[in-house]
Amino acid sequence: MAKRLKIGIIGSGGIAGAHVRAYKQMEDVEVAAVADIIPGKAEEFIARHELAGAQGFDDHHRLLELDLDGVSVCTPNVSHGATSIDALQAGKHVLVEKPMSVTLEQAVEMVQAAKRADRMLSVAFQPRYDPNMQAVRDIVRSGQLGNVYYVQTGGGRRRGMPQGTFISKELAGAGALADIGCYSLDMVLNALGYPKPITVSATTSNHFGTNPKYHPQANRFEVEDFGMAMIRFERDLVVNFKIGWAMHMDTLGPTLFLGTDAGLKVTPSGSGAWDGGITSIALYHDIAGHQTESPIPVKQHQVNIFYEKIRDFVSAVQEGRPAPIPGSEIIRNQAIIDGILRSSALKREVDIVIPEL
Numbered sequence: 001m002a003k004r005l006k007i008g009i010i011g012s013g014g015i016a017g018a019h020v021r022a023y024k025q026m027e028d029v030e031v032a033a034v035a036d037i038i039p040g041k042a043e044e045f046i047a048r049h050e051l052a053g054a055q056g057f058d059d060h061h062r063l064l065e066l067d068l069d070g071v072s073v074c075t076p077n078v079s080h081g082a083t084s085i086d087a088l089q090a091g092k093h094v095l096v097e098k099p100m101s102v103t104l105e106q107a108v109e110m111v112q113a114a115k116r117a118d119r120m121l122s123v124a125f126q127p128r129y130d131p132n133m134q135a136v137r138d139i140v141r142s143g144q145l146g147n148v149y150y151v152q153t154g155g156g157r158r159r160g161m162p163q164g165t166f167i168s169k170e171l172a173g174a175g176a177l178a179d180i181g182c183y184s185l186d187m188v189l190n191a192l193g194y195p196k197p198i199t200v201s202a203t204t205s206n207h208f209g210t211n212p213k214y215h216p217q218a219n220r221f222e223v224e225d226f227g228m229a230m231i232r233f234e235r236d237l238v239v240n241f242k243i244g245w246a247m248h249m250d251t252l253g254p255t256l257f258l259g260t261d262a263g264l265k266v267t268p269s270g271s272g273a274w275d276g277g278i279t280s281i282a283l284y285h286d287i288a289g290h291q292t293e294s295p296i297p298v299k300q301h302q303v304n305i306f307y308e309k310i311r312d313f314v315s316a317v318q319e320g321r322p323a324p325i326p327g328s329e330i331i332r333n334q335a336i337i338d339g340i341l342r343s344s345a346l347k348r349e350v351d352i353v354i355p356e357l
């Protein structure tokens with residue numbers, strides 16, 4: 001029987017509820033503590049989720065004094081860095097919600113802290129557990145496409161702009177890029193083995209968020225609702241990426257991988273394939289000189305991808321495995337978002353430099 005883990009949750013808002021529901025399904029996990037910066041909120045969360053014996057705190061430092069195996073960091077983006085670093089320094093393994101951080105500097109410090117503490121830092125990208133996303137990853141990694149030289153990805157919602165902390169520059173760092181763009185980038189970069197980004201030329205805008213016709217908090221909307229970028233990677237790979245919370249359009253098209261031997265088209269069912277919503281996957285290749293399109297069966301599945309991400313973190317802690325979605329890899333995702341924002345502000349191509357870790 002694997003060790004029964006004691007877990008803490010930092011930040012007891014919306015997504016913390018999803019973490020706790022997953023942990024509560026596991027007999028080998030006890031949610032032993034919850035911390036929220038708003039006095040009384042952690043205790044109310046503990047009562048609502050019937051976490052018998054769990055302790056509530058209004059300061060995560062006090063939670064970290066407990067003998068816990070791991071923590072879920074479920075605070076707004078701006079606190080991901082500091083709370084994760086504190087938890088790692090206190091000897092806890094960390095599952096941090098997406099996006100990894102607000103700045104590249106914070107992401108670097110997080111990875112360095114994990115290394116120093118010899119603890120796991122995993123980033124909570126649940127679409128990785130979607131069977132159809134895994135099919136895309138497996139096909140790209142199989143080598144069937146040859147040398148992949150161009151990728152088009154992203155997606156856009158016709159209307160889908162959140163409110164609250166998500167639209168604050170200080171608390172969220174970025175808008176659509178940080179909220180859904182990070183998933184979309186992870187979808188293709190994970191399939192490609194997280195190649196090293198070199199430069200980016202990008203633009204961002206917020207025509208919808210700042211217009212009271214489209215957003216009820218337009219006067220407080222400080223982030224981008226749309227971003228597009230051309231990202232150059234090592235090995236002459238180019239990624240054409242675009243993401244939007246709002247637009248006057250139904251779709252920004254499929255995700256495409258162009259390789260020297262074959263191409264892969266992933267057609268989204270909704271605003272983008274990044275969340276696992278996939279209608280079809282097709283391989284374009286030549287067979288004995290005949291141009292062929294081969295459909296890859298799309299699975300109708302019941303996998304609870306959120307549960308699977310939490311379970312994988314728990315099992316990795318128990319088994320002493322490396323982080324399932326390591327911060328040392330996702331730092332490239334964060335560096336690209338950082339580069340997109342810099343390029344957009346400067347209106348020119350910028351270098352992406354990730355310091356030695």
Ligand SMILES: NC(=O)c1ccc[n+]([C@@H]2O[C@H](COP(=O)([O-])OP(=O)(O)OC[C@H]3O[C@@H](n4cnc5c(N)ncnc54)[C@H](O)[C@@H]3O)[C@@H](O)[C@H]2O)c1
Pocket residue numbers: 010011012013014015016035036037038041060074075076077079083097098099124126165179
């Ligand atoms: N994986 C997903 O599907 C998913 C979905 C939604 C949100 N998220 C991510 O989860 C994070 C939280 O989002 P949310 O919607 O739950 O936000 P929320 O505002 O509902 O909850 C955040 C909570 O953290 C608390 N908090 C703030 N700073 C804190 C600190 N220093 N210490 C302890 N508590 C603190 C707040 O008081 C609040 O209760 C965001 O980073 C978001 O991107 C992920």
